[in-house]
Amino acid sequence: MTSILPLKLSNIWFRSREGIPLIKELSLELDAGTRTIIIGPNGAGKSLLLRLCHGLLRPTEGHIKWQNNTIAQHAQAMVFQRPVMLRRSARANIDYALSLHNVAKAERADIIEEVLQRTGMTRQADAPARVLSFGEQQRLAIARAWALKPQILFLDEPTASLDPSASHQIEELIQAIFDQGTKIVMTTHDLGQARRLADEVLFLHRGRLLEQAPAETFFETPHNDLAQAFVKGELLWWKRGEGPRRDPKHAR
Amino acid sequence: MRILASIALVASLMFGGVANASDFITVASTTSTANSGLFDDILPKFTAKTGIEVRVVAVGTGQAIRQAQNGDADVLFVHHRKSEEKFVKLGYGVKRYDVMMNDFIIIGPTADPAGVQSTPNVTEALAAIYKGKANFVSRGDDSGTHKRERGLWEEAKLDPRASGNWYREAGAGMGATLNMAQGMGAYALSDRGTWIAFKNKQGLTIVHEGSKHLANPYGVILVDEKRHPHVKTALGQKFIDWLVSKEGQTAIAAFKLKGEQLFFPTAH
Amino acid sequence: MGDMTAALSTAVELIVSLDPHLAEIVGLSLYVSLTAVIISTLIGVPLGAAVSMLRFPGRKSAIIALNALMGLPPVVVGLVVYLALSRSGPLGVFGLLYTPTAMIIAQIILVTPIIAALSRQVITDLWSEYDDQLTSLGSSHSRAIPTLIFDGRFSLLTAVLAGFGRATAEVGAVMMVGGNIDHVTRVMTTAIALEVSKGDLALALALGIILLSISLAIGAAAQIFKDRSELRNSS
Numbered sequence: 001m002t003s004i005l006p007l008k009l010s011n012i013w014f015r016s017r018e019g020i021p022l023i024k025e026l027s028l029e030l031d032a033g034t035r036t037i038i039i040g041p042n043g044a045g046k047s048l049l050l051r052l053c054h055g056l057l058r059p060t061e062g063h064i065k066w067q068n069n070t071i072a073q074h075a076q077a078m079v080f081q082r083p084v085m086l087r088r089s090a091r092a093n094i095d096y097a098l099s100l101h102n103v104a105k106a107e108r109a110d111i112i113e114e115v116l117q118r119t120g121m122t123r124q125a126d127a128p129a130r131v132l133s134f135g136e137q138q139r140l141a142i143a144r145a146w147a148l149k150p151q152i153l154f155l156d157e158p159t160a161s162l163d164p165s166a167s168h169q170i171e172e173l174i175q176a177i178f179d180q181g182t183k184i185v186m187t188t189h190d191l192g193q194a195r196r197l198a199d200e201v202l203f204l205h206r207g208r209l210l211e212q213a214p215a216e217t218f219f220e221t222p223h224n225d226l227a228q229a230f231v232k233g234e235l236l237w238w239k240r241g242e243g244p245r246r247d248p249k250h251a252r
Numbered sequence: 253m254r255i256l257a258s259i260a261l262v263a264s265l266m267f268g269g270v271a272n273a274s275d276f277i278t279v280a281s282t283t284s285t286a287n288s289g290l291f292d293d294i295l296p297k298f299t300a301k302t303g304i305e306v307r308v309v310a311v312g313t314g315q316a317i318r319q320a321q322n323g324d325a326d327v328l329f330v331h332h333r334k335s336e337e338k339f340v341k342l343g344y345g346v347k348r349y350d351v352m353m354n355d356f357i358i359i360g361p362t363a364d365p366a367g368v369q370s371t372p373n374v375t376e377a378l379a380a381i382y383k384g385k386a387n388f389v390s391r392g393d394d395s396g397t398h399k400r401e402r403g404l405w406e407e408a409k410l411d412p413r414a415s416g417n418w419y420r421e422a423g424a425g426m427g428a429t430l431n432m433a434q435g436m437g438a439y440a441l442s443d444r445g446t447w448i449a450f451k452n453k454q455g456l457t458i459v460h461e462g463s464k465h466l467a468n469p470y471g472v473i474l475v476d477e478k479r480h481p482h483v484k485t486a487l488g489q490k491f492i493d494w495l496v497s498k499e500g501q502t503a504i505a506a507f508k509l510k511g512e513q514l515f516f517p518t519a520h
Numbered sequence: 521m522g523d524m525t526a527a528l529s530t531a532v533e534l535i536v537s538l539d540p541h542l543a544e545i546v547g548l549s550l551y552v553s554l555t556a557v558i559i560s561t562l563i564g565v566p567l568g569a570a571v572s573m574l575r576f577p578g579r580k581s582a583i584i585a586l587n588a589l590m591g592l593p594p595v596v597v598g599l600v601v602y603l604a605l606s607r608s609g610p611l612g613v614f615g616l617l618y619t620p621t622a623m624i625i626a627q628i629i630l631v632t633p634i635i636a637a638l639s640r641q642v643i644t645d646l647w648s649e650y651d652d653q654l655t656s657l658g659s660s661h662s663r664a665i666p667t668l669i670f671d672g673r674f675s676l677l678t679a680v681l682a683g684f685g686r687a688t689a690e691v692g693a694v695m696m697v698g699g700n701i702d703h704v705t706r707v708m709t710t711a712i713a714l715e716v717s718k719g720d721l722a723l724a725l726a727l728g729i730i731l732l733s734i735s736l737a738i739g740a741a742a743q744i745f746k747d748r749s750e751l752r753n754s755s
Binding site: 054073078084087 | 649650652653654655656657658659663667670671673752
């Protein structure tokens with residue numbers, strides 16, 4: 001299989017329907033073989049960036065290109081913060097994803113057994129997916145993505161709604177998928193998680209990519225002052241001298 | 253869905269057969285004959301004898317004639333002589349047979365505010381209603397009864413539609429019209445058969461009857477197969493022959509409701 | 521009030537005695553309406569889903585038309601079907617007028633827009649939940665349609681029930697194309713209309729009570745079925 005990476009974004013703008021720019025002038029390159037973690041405060045555009053890369057959204061301006069302009073839909077997968085499970089059994093949910101990827105029926109059973117086993121979901125395989133706990137549903141979502149053997153896996157705050165032990169299980173699974181050669185691109189607001197998983201960090205603020213750096217550099221000596229403040233846990237708007245009313249949380 | 257489907261399947265097995273009953277004819281007739289119960293009484297006798305099922309579609313005379321003209325009935329059985337003769341003349345029907353008659357009556361509130369009961373004939377009766385501006389409900393549906401009622405106003409040289417809102421056109425069947433008359437304490441022209449069979453009479457009574465003018469003859473006509481080749485001529489003619497036969501006429505005379513004879517044979 | 525109590529006791533009497541004539545009328549009502557609703561479902565649900573999911577020229581107009589057709593006056597439908605099926609009409613050769621089939625056709629025309637319009641809404645709502653996930657898994661809009669119909673089956677059942685309610689309650693169209701012929705095309709609603717015109721308001725009301733009870737029973741059965749299955753699959 002030819003590699004779809006690196007992924008190149010050049011001068012991306014994304015505007016809401018009302019014309020408000022949410023991603024501004026963003027260029028970056030994502031290479032194979034690393035775990036890229038996207039961090040930044042709420043409303044920075046982390047999820048938007050993932051969705052743009054994954055092809056769920058189209059940029060208003062700019063280009064998103066996979067290596068050799070490959071049509072890469074079937075070589076990627078995404079896990080959402082709140083997984084959407086179809087109203088059928090856990091096993092059937094994975095089978096459904098495989099059928100969308102045109103995997104022959106005969107091959108599916110083995111793949112499903114393998115990912116169920118790796119995610120520890122074998123016992124729940126025949127339960128309706130929607131009655132599983134949140135943690136189990138997220139593991140099933142990972143199993144479903146894993147079954148597709150993607151070259152790149154996007155994860156949008158996959159542990160945001162989970163308790164620490166469930167989060168830990170998810171992190172281990174992400175590591176296992178990465179170990180098999182899948183590029184990981186993940187957003188998180190958990191700095192500890194970012195430190196544990198990241199090879200490379202992207203720091204987003206108000207729709208702009210302020211820093212892209214190897215994890216070590218980023219956490220030791222971030223170039224950007226806002227990134228510095230963020231890493232230290234300081235609230236960002238104070239640095240800019242703007243009132244707390246501008247905080248997206250309060251604005252809602 | 254599976255449950256619904258199986259119910260429908262069972263239902264179709266049970267009732268699907270009905271639609272395919274072997275020999276039947278469709279008769280376009282009037283509400284007055286159907287609602288009085290006449291057909292329920294005499295048709296089984298005909299079916300028992302011949303094995304022919306008679307399906308009656310009961311509407312106003314005007315609509316019944318249009319249905320027959322469209323070829324949607326084999327036999328027309330209505331009560332407006334002029335329209336019937338026109339139907340035959342235009343080539344839609346083969347021949348008109350006299351079958352039976354009853355008569356029209358004027359019904360109204362028991363209090364009789366317009367003083368109709370003291371009038372000697374139908375012309376005077378209508379004039380009393382007209383003068384008193386008493387509520388009057390007309391069928392208004394181009395039925396035989398409606399046509400007859402309009403004829404009676406004309407003979408009395410009165411135009412009720414031009415003189416205020418006491419004259420109401422219901423645009424409904426006989427029964428619905430009687431319900432309205434009952435509800436608003438109004439006068440109305442009705443055929444006697446429907447009136448006797450009608451159950452919602454509270455506060456209403458016959459205020460005028462017996463005028464010569466009020467005879468109500470019924471005729472039966474076979475739809476002409478030259479117009480509509482699919483018409484079941486043989487079966488339809490069998491039905492007509494039976495109606496005008498001694499046996500059919502006796503059956504009509506024998507039909508009684510609450511001890512009263514409703515229809516009087518006229519074929520012989 | 522006299523009519524009310526008389527109606528109630530008549531209704532009870534008819535049900536308890538299992539009146540065969542009544543049973544025949546109820547059976548025919550169910551046969552006509554269930555057949556119409558099943559066919560309308562087979563047409564309406566995919567139609568509603570397609571209008572919801574597919575982008576084609578005239579889609580907006582199609583949505584407006586579907587919503588407007590929900591309010592089709594039954595008498596108009598009856599008239600159109602009558603004119604089409606009449607011996608003088610384009611489909612006259614089939615001799616369908618005054619048969620249960622004619623009534624089924626009329627009810628399909630009445631019910632399909634209801635099921636389609638409500639299905640469109642159900643599918644649209646479900647898609648807003650599923651959009652990202654299914655697109656991410658590589659599903660196209662058209663490929664998503666059967667998935668959404670399957671996953672929305674319990675909500676769609678409500679749309680089907682709404683259609684069934686319309687079918688059983690309707691009188692104008694079936695009266696016109698069925699003719700209310702005793703033993704052939706007489707259903708609950710036309711029987712009620714007939715009894716009203718005979719002035720037998722108590723019997724008419726009794727039949728009305730029975731019709732209402734049947735609708736309630738079917739609605740309740742569907743609801744129980746829906747609740748049980750939803751419980752099994754969670755929501």
